[in-house]
Amino acid sequence: MHSMGGYTLATTTIKRVFNNCSTPMTITVRSHERSSDPVLTITQYERADCNMTIPWCDSQSDFNNNHFITVTVTTLTGPTYFVWQTKKSDGDHIRCSTTGYQSPGAHIAYYSNVEGDRCLIVTENGLALMPFGDAVEIPNFPSSLHDQHMAWHHNPPNDGGRQIPQGQPGSGLEFLTFHCNFLWQFETWYNQQSFANSNLTAPWIQMPPEFRTAEDGPGRMNDEQRFLNNPLSWGSTEDAFGIWVENGIHSWLHTIAVPQVYGDPLMHDFMDASKSYYFYKLHGLINRWWITWQKAFFPGRMNQRCQTIPQLDAFFVSQTIPTTVTAGQTFPVSIRMQNYGAATWTSGGSNPFRLGSQNPQDNTIWGLGRVALPTSVPHRSFVDFNFTATAPRTNGNYHMQWQMLQELVSWFGTKTTDVVISVVGGKTKEGKDVKDDKDDDKLMKENDKLMKEKDDDFLLPPDQPDLDEKNLQATENGAEQSDADGKTFITADERPPVGQQALHQPDEDA
Numbered sequence: 001m002h003s004m005g006g007y008t009l010a011t012t013t014i015k016r017v018f019n020n021c022s023t024p025m026t027i028t029v030r031s032h033e034r035s036s037d038p039v040l041t042i043t044q045y046e047r048a049d050c051n052m053t054i055p056w057c058d059s060q061s062d063f064n065n066n067h068f069i070t071v072t073v074t075t076l077t078g079p080t081y082f083v084w085q086t087k088k089s090d091g092d093h094i095r096c097s098t099t100g101y102q103s104p105g106a107h108i109a110y111y112s113n114v115e116g117d118r119c120l121i122v123t124e125n126g127l128a129l130m131p132f133g134d135a136v137e138i139p140n141f142p143s144s145l146h147d148q149h150m151a152w153h154h155n156p157p158n159d160g161g162r163q164i165p166q167g168q169p170g171s172g173l174e175f176l177t178f179h180c181n182f183l184w185q186f187e188t189w190y191n192q193q194s195f196a197n198s199n200l201t202a203p204w205i206q207m208p209p210e211f212r213t214a215e216d217g218p219g220r221m222n223d224e225q226r227f228l229n230n231p232l233s234w235g236s237t238e239d240a241f242g243i244w245v246e247n248g249i250h251s252w253l254h255t256i257a258v259p260q261v262y263g264d265p266l267m268h269d270f271m272d273a274s275k276s277y278y279f280y281k282l283h284g285l286i287n288r289w290w291i292t293w294q295k296a297f298f299p300g301r302m303n304q305r306c307q308t309i310p311q312l313d314a315f316f317v318s319q320t321i322p323t324t325v326t327a328g329q330t331f332p333v334s335i336r337m338q339n340y341g342a343a344t345w346t347s348g349g350s351n352p353f354r355l356g357s358q359n360p361q362d363n364t365i366w367g368l369g370r371v372a373l374p375t376s377v378p379h380r381s382f383v384d385f386n387f388t389a390t391a392p393r394t395n396g397n398y399h400m401q402w403q404m405l406q407e408l409v410s411w412f413g414t415k416t417t418d419v420v421i422s423v424v425g426g427k428t429k430e431g432k433d434v435k436d437d438k439d440d441d442k443l444m445k446e447n448d449k450l451m452k453e454k455d456d457d458f459l460l461p462p463d464q465p466d467l468d469e470k471n472l473q474a475t476e477n478g479a480e481q482s483d484a485d486g487k488t489f490i491t492a493d494e495r496p497p498v499g500q501q502a503l504h505q506p507d508e509d510a
Contacts, residue, residue, distance in 0.1 A: 012085060012094055014052045014069075015132045015263065017120045019044055020209040026074045027122045031055075032066035042122075047213045047261075054094055057084035063101035071122055081127055085114050096127060110199045119262055121210060131200065133263040136276045142189060145182070149274040152178055172235070172242025173379075176290055179283045186280060200277045203284020207257075214260040220252055227289065231296035234289075238380055241293050245286060253282050298338075313341035314404040314413025317382065321400055321419045325391040327426020330367075335385045335402060335416055345377040351407050353377075355385050358415055359401040365392060366400060393426045 019027045019042040031037040033055040040048045055067035068084040085094045088104045092114035095105030109128040116135030121128040151160035164171040190196050207224050211217045227234050235241030258267040258278045266276040273279050317336040325331050345353035355371040357363045367390030377383045403415040
């Protein structure tokens with residue numbers, strides 16, 4: 001503690017300094033108030049321990065009396081940061097400037113509140129302070145949350161413990177889901193507290209560079225980079241991904257990285273780890289990895305944060321459906337769905353799972369409104385529905401769309417992409433068959449042709465020139481007539497019916 005102006009002030013002490021510059025730079029940290037403190041010189045991705053109290057400085061006069069420390073990034077244009085702590089109307093905070101004393105000065109990122117020990121993290125872009133040692137503990141942490149997390153790790157399944165032993169099939173997904181839900185519960189409580197500082201619990205985007213200074217740090221950082229380049233390298237199924245994380249990098253983060261880097265006394269023991277700020281940064285990072293994995297495996301499907309797995313959920317994967325079909329004809333349809341819920345889809349019982357028609361719901365436009373499961377479908381497994389549809393008999397454009405359902409329970413999951421199918425070659429909307437229309441047109445054209453022949457040439461042999469009526473000699477009954485050469489032909493009274501050719505009698509002399 002520090003006394004100033006008749007009141008007692010808290011103090012903040014830097015216990016460790018990290019050089020996280022992304023390019024080879026050296027940083028120098030010096031206390032100008034206490035010349036006995038050693039000057040720290042730290043190369044890239046290295047750290048140095050110290051016990052450097054940040055001086056109080058409330059005026060230009062205090063600053064002129066060297067009540068500050070400096071952090072210098074040693075490049076040609078590298079800045080020098082002046083750092084002090086001050087009491088202002090907005091509270092007690094650690095401030096900084098690159099131009100000397102300012103009132104009130106700029107906050108330092110993450111944890112600029114005055115009180116407790118800190119890590120000072122230096123990059124070419126600025127400074128950050130993180131809790132160190134006992135300062136990592138969240139005040140007033142609720143016993144209900146603490147006991148819930150402890151029970152899951154240590155108690156039997158019937159007493160709040162995990163249901164599937166670590167490393168066994170299903171344990172990876174249980175690990176991911178439990179901690180995802182636990183973080184939601186914590187956030188609900190924490191955000192209501194007066195001391196809440198989201199910077200202290202916000203997930204790491206990637207493992208922080210200072211983890212390189214921990215045992216096996218470079219190797220683990222390489223593991224993460226391999227994952228970011230190919231998320232499925234940590235597991236070809238979601239459960240396998242969860243098992244890999246829990247048994248490998250999660251344990252290293254808990255028991256090695258965080259305790260070694262930040263002097264965290266809580267994280268190495270799962271009994272009390274949930275009380276540490278770093279627990280939520282760590283598991284928030286794991287949730288980010290989980291989402292990255294999900295997006296690689298289910299493109300376009302996942303939310304921007306982890307979510308509890310519902311009992312019933314489905315993901316439409318693909319389909320093969322023609323866009324033009326012949327009226328009344330059958331055609332094949334293939335639809336692939338994925339079980340994205342916790343419940344296994346089964347075809348038996350009073351509430352079987354099926355593929356059902358949509359747009360409109362329960363329609364039988366295509367000859368059926370339900371398609372049965374070909375087999376049981378466990379969580380995260382795929383199923384192909386291959387079935388035969390029958391086109392309507394009336395021409396037009398019709399929708400085909402499907403969705404999963406559990407009969408008498410609920411529709412669920414994403415619907416298939418709506419496909420508009422054109423039906424051709426059938427009846428028109430007026431009810432007349434298109435084929436009949438075409439036949440009628442053909443008959444009409446033939447009849448018109450014959451009627452024209454009747455009017456023009458019907459009574460004349462096709463191989464004779466025009467004849468004068470005086471050359472025609474009628475018989476008594478008018479059934480047969482002959483020309484001057486004795487050739488005979490059928491009279492109009494014996495004309496053949498429409499559609500038959502007129503009979504032409506052959507020449508007897510031919």
